[in-house]
Amino acid sequence: xxxxxxxxxxxxxxxxxxxxxxxxxxxxxxxxxxxxxxxxxxxxxxxxxxxxxxxxxxxxxxxxxxxxxxxxxxxxxxxxxxxxxxxxxxxxxxxxxxxxxxxxxxxxxxxxxxxxxxxxxxxxxxxxxxxxxxxxxxxxxxxxxxxxxxxxxxxxxxxxxxxxxxxxxxxxxxxxxxxxxxxxxxxxxxxxxxxxxxxxxxxxxxxxxxxxxxxxxxxxxxxxxxxxxxxxxxxxxxxxxxxxxxxxxxxxxxxxxxxxxxxxxxxxxxxxxxxxxxx
Amino acid sequence: xxxxxxxxxxxxxxxxxxxxxxxxxxxxxxxxxxxxxxxxxxxxxxxxxxxxxxxxxxxxxxxxxxxxxxxxxxxxxxxxxxxxxxxxxxxxxxxxxxxxxxxxxxxxxxxxxxxxxxxxxxxxxxxxxxxxxxxxxxxxxxxxxxxxxxxxxxxxxxxxxxxxxxxxxxxxxxxxxxxxxxxxxxxxxxxxxxxxxxxxxxxxxxxxxxxxxxxxxxxxxxxxxxxxxxxxxxxxxxxxxxxxxxxxxxxxxxxxxxxxxxxxxxxxxxxxxxxxxxxxxxxxxxxxxxxxxxxxxxxxxxxxxxxxxxxxxxxxxxxxxxxxxxxxxxxxxx
Numbered sequence: 001x002x003x004x005x006x007x008x009x010x011x012x013x014x015x016x017x018x019x020x021x022x023x024x025x026x027x028x029x030x031x032x033x034x035x036x037x038x039x040x041x042x043x044x045x046x047x048x049x050x051x052x053x054x055x056x057x058x059x060x061x062x063x064x065x066x067x068x069x070x071x072x073x074x075x076x077x078x079x080x081x082x083x084x085x086x087x088x089x090x091x092x093x094x095x096x097x098x099x100x101x102x103x104x105x106x107x108x109x110x111x112x113x114x115x116x117x118x119x120x121x122x123x124x125x126x127x128x129x130x131x132x133x134x135x136x137x138x139x140x141x142x143x144x145x146x147x148x149x150x151x152x153x154x155x156x157x158x159x160x161x162x163x164x165x166x167x168x169x170x171x172x173x174x175x176x177x178x179x180x181x182x183x184x185x186x187x188x189x190x191x192x193x194x195x196x197x198x199x200x201x202x203x204x205x206x207x208x209x210x211x212x213x214x215x216x217x218x219x220x221x222x223x224x225x226x227x228x229x230x231x232x233x234x235x236x237x238x239x240x241x242x243x244x245x246x247x248x249x250x251x252x253x254x255x256x257x258x259x260x261x262x263x264x265x266x267x268x269x270x271x272x273x274x275x276x277x278x279x
Numbered sequence: 280x281x282x283x284x285x286x287x288x289x290x291x292x293x294x295x296x297x298x299x300x301x302x303x304x305x306x307x308x309x310x311x312x313x314x315x316x317x318x319x320x321x322x323x324x325x326x327x328x329x330x331x332x333x334x335x336x337x338x339x340x341x342x343x344x345x346x347x348x349x350x351x352x353x354x355x356x357x358x359x360x361x362x363x364x365x366x367x368x369x370x371x372x373x374x375x376x377x378x379x380x381x382x383x384x385x386x387x388x389x390x391x392x393x394x395x396x397x398x399x400x401x402x403x404x405x406x407x408x409x410x411x412x413x414x415x416x417x418x419x420x421x422x423x424x425x426x427x428x429x430x431x432x433x434x435x436x437x438x439x440x441x442x443x444x445x446x447x448x449x450x451x452x453x454x455x456x457x458x459x460x461x462x463x464x465x466x467x468x469x470x471x472x473x474x475x476x477x478x479x480x481x482x483x484x485x486x487x488x489x490x491x492x493x494x495x496x497x498x499x500x501x502x503x504x505x506x507x508x509x510x511x512x513x514x515x516x517x518x519x520x521x522x523x524x525x526x527x528x529x530x531x532x533x534x535x536x537x538x539x540x541x542x543x544x545x546x547x548x549x550x551x552x553x554x555x556x557x558x559x560x561x562x563x564x565x566x567x568x569x570x571x572x573x574x575x576x577x578x579x580x581x582x583x584x585x586x587x588x589x590x591x592x593x594x595x596x597x598x599x600x601x602x603x604x605x606x607x608x609x610x611x612x613x
Contacts, residue, residue, distance in 0.1 A: 171364035171437075174331050179425075180352030180381035193368050 029255065036060050036248035043244055060245030061253075063236070070250065072225065073232035078257060080142050080228060081210050084149035088206050089199055091150070092157025093165075097187050099158070100165040101173070111162065117155030122148070123215060133220055140223040148216050153206040164198035165191060200265040207265075211258045229254040281342065281432035281465035282307045283328065288337035290323055290489075297323050299489040300337070305467060305482075310459050313469045314476040314512070315486035321469045324486070325435055328467065329358050341432060352381070356433040357426035361441050363418045365410040365425075372397075372406045375425045396427040399458070416447040420454070427458070436468040440475060452478060473513050477501070485509050507607035510534050516564060521549070521572045521595070523602065530610045534601035537564070537578035540593045547592025551575060553585045567591055 034050055035043045042055030049055065064070050099111050122129075129148060130139075138144040168191050176186045192199070217231040233250035236243040283305040290298035298320045305311045313321040326332040328339060330351035339346050346354050357378075365374050375396060376389040384392075397403050400420045410418055419439060426434055436455070440448045456479055459466055470476055476483050477497045485492040485500065485508070493505045497513075504510035510518050516537050523533040526548060541547070542565075551569035565577040565585055577593060585591070602610040 169362055169364060171360040171362045172366070174326075174329075174351075175358065175360060175364035175366075175425075177331060178329060178351045178356070178358050179378035181377075190366065 032248050033252050033255075036245070036252040038245075040245055043248075057245070060243075060247075060249030063243060063246040064249045064253065067235070067246070069224070070229070070232060070253070073227050073229045074253075074257065076142060076226055077211060077228040077230070077254075080145045080149065081207055081258075081261075083142075083146045084153060084210050085203055085207050087146065087150040088153035088157050089203060092154050092202065093161050093192060093195070093199065094187070095154070095158045096161035096165050097191060100162045111158075114158045115155055117151070118159060122152045126215070126219060130219055138220075140221050140226050142221065142226055144220045145216055145226075145228075148220065149206075149210045149213075153202075153210070156205060157202045160202050161195060161198055164195045168194050203265045204262060207261055208258060211254075283433060283465065283467070284338075284340040284343075285324075285328070286338040286340070288324065288327060288339065289335045290320070290327060290332065291335045297489050298327070298334075301486075301489075301491055303484060303491065303494070305465060307465055308463050310456075310466045310468065310479055310481045311484060312476040312480035312482070313467065313484050313486055314471065314473055315492075316512070317471055318488075319486045320489040321471075321486050322437055325358075325437055325467065325469045328433075329356060329435055330354050352378075354433075355429075355431050356435055357429045357431040358435040358437065359419075359422050359426050359439045361438040363410070363422045363442075365418055365421055367410055370407050370409055371402060371413070371421050371424075374410070374421060375428045378425070378429050392428045392430075393424075396424040399427065399461070400424045400454070415443055416451065419443060419451060423455070423458070427462070432465065434464055434466040436466065438470055439468075440470070440472075455479060473515060477513070483513070485512060504534075504601065505609050507532060507534070507603045507609075510601055510603070510609075516576045516578065518601075519572070519575045520603075521575075525571045526595075528600070528602060529612055530602040531605040532603040532607070533595065534603060535595040535599065537576040539596045539599035540575070540577050541596060542577060542579065543592045543594070544590075545592065547594040549575070549593040551591055551593065553587055553589045553591060556585050556587075558582060565591075567593060569593075 031047065035047060037051040037058065037060075038049075038055045039057035039059065042049070042051070042057070045055075051057075095114060099107060099114075133139050133144045138147070172190055172194075173186050176190050181189065212230060213228075214230045214234070217226075217228045218234075221227070222231065229250065233247055233254070236246040236250065283303075285301050285303040288298055288301045289296065301324060313324060315321050323332060327334050330346070330349065334347065341354060341356075366377065369377065372393050375393045379389045379392060393406070394403075397406055400423060402417075402420055402424055405413060405417060405421070410421070413421065419442075422439070439455070440451055443451060452475060455466075455468075459479075468475070468479060480497055482494060483497055483500055484494050487508055493500060493509045495503075500509055500513045504513065507520070511520070511534075514536055518534045518536050519540070521528075521533040521535060523530050526533060549569050549572060551567035551572075553565055554568045554574065555566040557564040557566075561581070563579045563581065563583040565579065565583070567575045567577055569575055575593065577591075602612055604610055
């Protein structure tokens with residue numbers, strides 16, 4: 001009995017800690033969402049109150065829909081995030097496969113070089129990046145953002161994926177070689193499906209900073225037709241007057257797509273198909 | 280169809296030499312077993328034959344054609360791995376048919392080939408399952424089936440039974456022997472288990488530290504080992520090595536198998552005390568501690584009773600002794 005009780009106690013303690021953390025983490029999001037449904041006066045009168053019959057107001061969403069081209073901003077964000085994510089996962093996995101699978105001169109140095117980006121923030125190079133983009137005429141294009149985000153995401157992706165790829169059974173790859181699969185087929189058809197959980201992890205870690213980034217869109221692509229959602233929401237933040245309804249509504253809307261993407265990837269995180277591959 | 284020849288195969292990983300010049304010929308249809316302790320290079324040698332590793336020096340000839348630079352898939356061989364290495368996302372049928380599919384063979388032919396292999400291995404009820412839904416023994420049968428489907432010149436087995444439990448190991452061993460008889464194909468089989476080597480092989484290649492110690496038929500190795508290492512490695516329980524000068528025998532070491540020691544309670548060449556007895560039903564193993572020769576193993580047919588600490592006298596059968604010099608080489612004394 002004592003054992004069972006202590007077990008229950010530990011379980012309660014663990015859940016309490018997790019719930020506390022969840023509440024803290026979700027609180028700002030919660031405040032943004034509830035206030036986006038309130039009138040301006042109600043937001044300032046009592047920021048923590050839920051929208052009630054007197055305070056419920058969709059004016060923020062109406063402003064967002066009317067002013068600015070938010071659908072375009074969403075589309076831009078979506079294109080940039082998905083394209084960067086695709087490049088990061090594809091090139092990261094390919095580099096990781098080469099580093100973990102093949103013995104070649106400079107393998108270790110190459111691995112360290114690729115991992116260096118984890119330690120050095122890419123924003124330190126902003127000026128140089130801007131100069132490169134100006135020189136190559138990529139300013140105010142989504143391509144510029146995709147390239148920068150790919151560079152930003154690759155180091156972590158290579159680092160995590162190469163560790164996972166080392167754990168894929170050599171016998172399985174060799175069986176593929178004997179069965180006549182090319183190195184590409186081995187990579188795409190045998191190894192990638194087995195590291196899918198790791199890919200999902202990398203995807204989540206890569207996607208969220210890209211979606212939320214304000215820095216590079218502001219510097220590299222501030223034009224109306226290339227604005228991302230986070231940059232677009234800045235329209236409502238003025239030097240003297242800020243349209244809080246619209247800002248909160250835009251931010252609430254910005255949560256949705258990334259939430260959907262996260263749900264998609266987190267399903268992959270849980271699912272594992274390695275069972276039964278070897279042993 | 281399927282004769283293999285190795286000429287001076289050497290393999291270096293950096294500065295360490297793992298395979299130190301192996302010359303070997305495996306005849307067509309032969310069942311050849313590479314056996315040796317772990318780290319002796321037997322798996323590396325198999326991987327070189329398969330083309331998964333490059334030899335640092337030497338030639339690999341398949342049916343007289345040098346295949347050093349031929350990709351594994353084009354060497355017309357099939358390999359069965361210790362860890363089965365089944366494709367986890369494919370069904371049993373697709374696992375078995377993949378190599379043919381890669382080779383561009385038609386669907387109907389692939390189906391016929393997989394069905395035939397499935398029938399040989401009694402895999403028919405499992406054809407639509409995934410590897411995750413199979414037991415260890417079934418997975419290994421699928422792996423063997425995948426090899427058969429390709430009708431290769433050469434079958435390579437890399438410790439295929441190591442992950443199976445004892446009963447399944449015996450059953451699969453018999454299965455492999457039967458397949459060899461039915462297919463008449465050349466097979467190279469790597470194992471560290473001398474029982475597998477003895478029971479399956481037409482010819483055994485004993486490897487140690489990257490070198491071939493001795494090659495021969497199982498009974499030749501058992502009855503006529505070239506050196507101390509082979510004498511100790513082949514046969515279970517291990518051969519007893521006695522102090523030759525103490526018995527006024529030639530050489531430095533006198534080897535006698537546990538089954539070739541005569542036991543007496545009154546008189547004999549070696550005096551010792553029983554330190555442990557293992558009764559296996561059909562046979563009895565007694566461990567006798569001798570002051571001059573260390574712990575000796577005695578193998579007797581049937582059931583025998585010994586008292587712990589009891590003094591026994593052992594005498595090596597005169598015709599069944601092996602003499603070795605100080606370097607461990609066999610002294611063949613007529």
